[in-house]
Amino acid sequence: MSVLSFVSELRSFSFSISALVIWLAFSPYTSAVSAASLGRRAGNETDQFHWVATWTSMPQLVEPHNLPPEPFTSSSVFEDATLRQTLHMSIGTDKIRLQISNTFGGSELPITAASIALPTGGQAGVGNIDTEKLMGLTFNGSPSVTIPVGEVVYTDPIDFKIKPQSMITVSLFFDAGQSGTSVTGHPGSRTTSWMQQGNYLNESSITEASVAHWYFLSAVEAWAPQTTSALVILGDSITDGRGSDDNANNRYRCLLIAPF
Known part of the structure; x- marks a missing residue:
């Protein structure tokens, strides 16, 4: 069955899929991609907007061998360091917000x-950014936030235009770092993340060290019409991207949305 035929079948069973999403969203190795018009609503609701995931990463406790290399891991993780990560969006939008997770952290995440x-x-x-498109993120109006153990936070919504199936870069600076070595992340990112000692948040390039893991980021949500929904895919490590190429966005779930 072709990808287009498969998606057509999904659309014809949109009610059943919606029920499954609620159940599958809490399962390991689940990833969400956004697909427009999985179900249409009547009346004025078509003119309304809501938050829908355009990128997600299933958080987990990062194993010791997947922690950042020294000096970014010692008695704390990312002390006086900048972490830069690239993420592949599914749908486009003019406004987004990010979710940052400390679900499995052993201490507060400042x-x-x-x-x-x-x-x-x-x-x-890549560790390089277009500084002309650089914008600061805030948390309830503040540039900083401390995330309690077991919690997630959202950034304030920001007007930041992204195209469908494009990349964004998110940079985080940690002054004190996270105490201990129990941190939240997603080791199977198949995407290189970069780190640098010191505050390089607004610098055009970070080159000191890199790993193929994501840390802390768990979702990017798009402000989208009510006709836009999230499709959740359940699977094992293949669904997570095993067997695909680093930095190529050729996981099969990425190819699923390619026709759109």
């Missing part, structure tokens, strides 16, 4: 500052 930009050349896994 984020000193955060920013969003577009990666150089629109590429995945």
Whole structure:
């Protein structure tokens, strides 16, 4: 069955899919991609907007061998360091918000500052950004936030235009870092993340060290019409991207939305 035929079948069973999403969203190795018009609503609701995931990463406790390399891991993680990560969006939008997770952290997660930009050349896994598109992120109006153990926070919504199936770059600066070595992340990112000692939040390039893991970021949500829904895919490590190429966005779930 072709991808288009498969998606057509999904649309014809949109009611059943909606029921499954509620159940599957809490399962390991679940990833969400957004697909427009999985179900249409009548009346004035078509003119309304809501938050829908355009990128997600299932958080987990990061294993010791997947922690950042020294000196970014010692008695704390990312002390006086900047972390830069690229993410592949599904749908486009003019407004987004980010979810940052401390679900599995062993201590509070203090984020000193955060920013969003577009990666150089629109590429995945690069440490360079287009500084003309750089914007600071805030949390309830503040540039910093401390996330309690077991919690998530959202950034304030920001007017930041993204195209469908494009890349964004999110940079986080940690002054004190997260105490201990129990941190939240997603080791199977198949995408290179970059880190640098010191505050390089607004710098055009980060080059000191890199790993193919994501840390702390768990969702990007788009402000989208009510006719836009999230499709959740349940599977094992193949669904998570095993067997795909780093920085190529060729996981099968990425290819599923390619026709759109």
